[in-house]
Amino acid sequence: MDRSFQVVIMYILTHLSLIFFLYPRNIIASTDEGHWIPIIIGLLFHFVTITTYLKGLSYFPKKDLINIYLGIGKGVAIFFLIPTTLYFLMIIILTIRAYSEIISIVFLSKTPLWAIMAFLLFMSTYLASKGVEAIFRTGVLIAFLFLPLIILIFCSSVQNVDWHYLFPIVDKEFTFFTNSSFYVSFFAVGGGFLFLGFIPPFLSYQRKKILIGALFLIPCFVLSVYIPILTFGQATASTLLFPFVVALDTVEMDWLIFDRVTMFFLMSLITFIMLYISLVLWKTIRIANVCFPSFKPTFLTITLSASIFILCLLIPNWNDIERVFLWNTYLRFYVMVAIPISVFYFGKRLRKE
Numbered sequence: 340m341d342r343s344f345q346v347v348i349m350y351i352l353t354h355l356s357l358i359f360f361l362y363p364r365n366i367i368a369s370t371d372e373g374h375w376i377p378i379i380i381g382l383l384f385h386f387v388t389i390t391t392y393l394k395g396l397s398y399f400p401k402k403d404l405i406n407i408y409l410g411i412g413k414g415v416a417i418f419f420l421i422p423t424t425l426y427f428l429m430i431i432i433l434t435i436r437a438y439s440e441i442i443s444i445v446f447l448s449k450t451p452l453w454a455i456m457a458f459l460l461f462m463s464t465y466l467a468s469k470g471v472e473a474i475f476r477t478g479v480l481i482a483f484l485f486l487p488l489i490i491l492i493f494c495s496s497v498q499n500v501d502w503h504y505l506f507p508i509v510d511k512e513f514t515f516f517t518n519s520s521f522y523v524s525f526f527a528v529g530g531g532f533l534f535l536g537f538i539p540p541f542l543s544y545q546r547k548k549i550l551i552g553a554l555f556l557i558p559c560f561v562l563s564v565y566i567p568i569l570t571f572g573q574a575t576a577s578t579l580l581f582p583f584v585v586a587l588d589t590v591e592m593d594w595l596i597f598d599r600v601t602m603f604f605l606m607s608l609i610t611f612i613m614l615y616i617s618l619v620l621w622k623t624i625r626i627a628n629v630c631f632p633s634f635k636p637t638f639l640t641i642t643l644s645a646s647i648f649i650l651c652l653l654i655p656n657w658n659d660i661e662r663v664f665l666w667n668t669y670l671r672f673y674v675m676v677a678i679p680i681s682v683f684y685f686g687k688r689l690r691k692e
Contacts, residue, residue: 345475346535346544347552348482353531353618354556355489356611358563359604360441361664363582365524366564371573373510374564377521381528382560389532389553392679393546396536398686401543404536404678405629411685419681420626423533426674427623428647429667430530431616435459436651437660438612441581445605456651463616464644468637471541471621478614485607492590492600493562499589500569522668523661527560529675531615536682537622580657620644 366374399407404423408416439455447455466474515521535549567582570589576582588601620643627639654660 341545342475342542343544343548345479346538346542347548349475349478349534349614349618350531350549350552351555352478352482352611353534353615354527355559356608356615357527357530358556358559359583359608360581361437362524362527362560363563363567363576364580365520365526367568367573367577367582369515369518369521369524370510371514371577372507374568375508375561376510376513377515377524378560378564381525382557384525385528385532386550386553388529388675388679389535389549391683392532392535393549395679395682395684395686396539397546398690399539399682401539403539403625404533404682405626406540407536407682407685409629415681415685419678422670423674423678424623424626426667426670427619427626428643429663429670430619431623431647432650432654433660433663433667434612434616434619435463435647436654437664438609439651440657440660441605442609445584445601453652457648459613459616460644460648460651463613463620464640466613466617467620467624468640471538471618474614474617474621475542481610481614485610489604489607492587492604493559495600496562496566496587496590497569499586500566501572502569504569504572505565519665519668522672523664525668525671525675526664529671533674533678534618534622536678537625 366377369377396407399410402410405416405420408419435456439452439459442455442459443450443452466477535544538544563583567576567579567586570576570586571579571582576586579585584601584605587604590600620640623643624636624639627643628634628636631639654663
């Protein structure tokens with residue numbers, strides 16, 4: 340049965356959860372002008388990567404990434420799956436730690452950080468333990484509840500823009516290539532598409548519909564950066580930790596039941612991020628279950644979650660979060676490049692044989 344609608348919805352939600360918090364700050368910090376250039380480069384990288392990835396997966400119908408690599412050989416599986424597992428664990432740790440900090444700043448300033456992290460991890464672990472179909476059904480329900488109002492709020496965020504801040508349009512020296520913030524921004528660009536290779540045994544989908552869904556993300560990437568710039572200017576926006584969230588706080592919508600638009604927007608994105616964490620945790624458990632078949636999935640789930648929580652506690656402050664994000668950039672690019680290219684290469688080779 341074709342589940343393209345569920346897959347596209349999940350693809351959009353996972354990326355929305357990553358775009359609006361850290362991505363604007365990274366792009367704004369990477370250059371003082373011509374921000375559309377690093378945005379376009381990231382988007383081109385994203386479309387080339389997912390196109391290559393989807394084309395490669397099409398050569399292995401009804402096979403997930405784990406079985407594809409095991410079919411080639413155990414050495415190949417180890418070479419690609421171990422870094423991927425490490426990357427997934429790093430994503431979960433960083434996401435839980437970073438977003439707990441955001442929740443603490445915006446909502447629960449008096450709540451201990453460990454309690455917020457425990458809540459995020461518990462909810463995500465519970466959903467991951469129910470399986471990928473439960474995650475996707477939950478994603479569709481959340482999309483129906485939150486996406487329409489989020490789109491409306493997103494469109495309303497342009498009410499305070501000053502178009503003079505759009506200039507200068509071009510960064511003639513391309514200075515962002517030498518700035519580490521540009522490469523850290525790929526956390527949002529390439530952090531959410533790998534699940535497409537883990538779901539074929541459970542859910543089927545059409546490649547073209549995924550690419551159509553990816554087109555929906557283009558204005559989200561662009562406006563998440565340009566709304567704060569056009570609202571505050573580059574000089575002020577570059578000093579903000581969460582530029583888009585602060586820009587959204589200037590929007591007035593009297594008809595909304597919440598006192599601040601930001602509250603509703605952030606609560607919606609937090610539900611998206613829990614879906615994202617649960618999906619990444621499910622993928623990690625899938626790989627771990629293949630590596631340790633003698634252990635029950637429940638035991639692996641509890642063990643992984645407990646280990647993740649302990650590691651989250653070892654990151655003391657925001658500066659350390661940013662440092663770990665930078666360290667993870669090298670592993671991120673390896674996974675984002677190596678996995679799609681390898682799947683495409685092995686698929687082409689299989690087709691020729």
